[in-house]
Amino acid sequence: MSDATMEAIRKSRQILGNPYAHLDGEGGFSALPARAEAENYHIPSRLELENPYAYQNGSGGFDTEEALEVKPAKRVDIAETIKQSLRGLRGKPAEAARRLQEAIWRDREAIWPDGVPEDPVAMLDPEIAIRSIGFDFFMEETLGQFVFEGEQFEVAGIIDRDRNTVRLSRQLPFVTRRFTAAHELGHALMHEQTGLHRDRPLDGSSNAPRSKTEVEADQFASCYLMPENLVRSRFGKIFGTKKFVLDDTARFFLETGGVNVDEKCTSLRGLARVLASIQTFSGRHFDSLANQFHVSIEAMAIRLEELGLICWQER
Structure with a gap:
């Protein structure tokens, strides 16, 4: 795709107020590039010929496509290239997440x-990924309610494999919508269920018994939204270590930052929650890890444990 086409798309998106304009349902770009490139040919050719009426036919129209042999710009088939790189990943959520990240990069x-x-985290937007693998994505005011184990829940997300669509409810907090979208993305990549599939609100914190496919979709969402290398890198920058050990020095820095260690850090998960949520440590201020990755505190705490970034030391 030419620079002129990219510029035409950029300007059109600004006018429409839509950063996804011209990205079609298959992950490629719609007709705008073809028109833009044709327009780029008209003026230079007329100038070169010193004929302002070049390519105008006898009916007052234009025969530009025949005269110049202008062909539509080659569609950037992102969806197909990504799908090819993700074949054979059923039941491999961590590998599927890694390959999708590589494909989007x-x-x-x-x-x-x-x-x-x-910010590489911005490139992990699940809506972008869903569109890039050929699905349409919609935000709805509500998707209705359903009852699960005697409790009524807002339907958080729906994936329709037959129509290649994902829908999310606006009724839920941002981090819940984001994790649910990544969960549906996992279903789209790894599972072959047909028809509609509805999901309850998800933020990565649930440990309730679930089916194998639901667990895999959750694992995918966690790995996709919180890539191992990026989490390790930012964790190291914040805490100055590859693995956080709750020793006397660490305890001092936590307490001077306002953390009641005896109350909050009574278990490994408690320590993980603190490290996922604090915004000051060793005299420095920063966005919490949960905020940086746009996930819930619990989801980030679980990820820190999974990656072995924290170590419990008894006093």
Whole structure:
């Protein structure tokens, strides 16, 4: 895709107020590039010929496509290339998440023609990924309610494999919507269920018994939204270590930052929650890890434990 086409897409998105305009349901780009490239041919050719009426036919129209042999710009088939790289990953959530991240990084300039995000976390937006694998994505005011084990819940997300659509409810907090979207993305990549599939609100904190496919979709969401290397890197920058040990020095820094260690850190999970949520340590202020990755405190705490980034030391 030419620079002129990318610029045309960028300007059109600004006018429409829609950063996803012209990204079609299959992960490619719609007709705008073809028109933009044709327009780029008209003026230079007329100038070169010194004929302002070049390519105008006898009916007052234009025969530009025949005269110039202008062909539609080649569609950037992101969806197909991504799907090819993700074949054979059923039951492998961590590997599926890693390969999708690599595919989106590889095609980043096509996905974001008006500028690739500087923050790599912004590139992990599950809506972008859902669209990039050929699904349509919709936000709805509500998706209704359902009853589970005697409790009534708002339907958080629906995936329809037959129509290649994902729908999310606006009734839920941002981090819940984000994790649920990543969960549905996991279903789209790894599972072959047909028809509609409804999910309850998810933020990565539930440990209730669930089916194998639901557990896999949760694992995918966690790995996708919180990539191992990125979490390790940011954890190290914040705490100055590859593994946080609750020793006397660490206890001192936590307490001077306002954490009641005896109350909050009575277990490994308690310590993980503190490290996922604190915004000051060793005299420095920062966005918490949970905020940086746009996930719940519990989801980040679980991820820190999974990656072995914290160690409990008895006093």
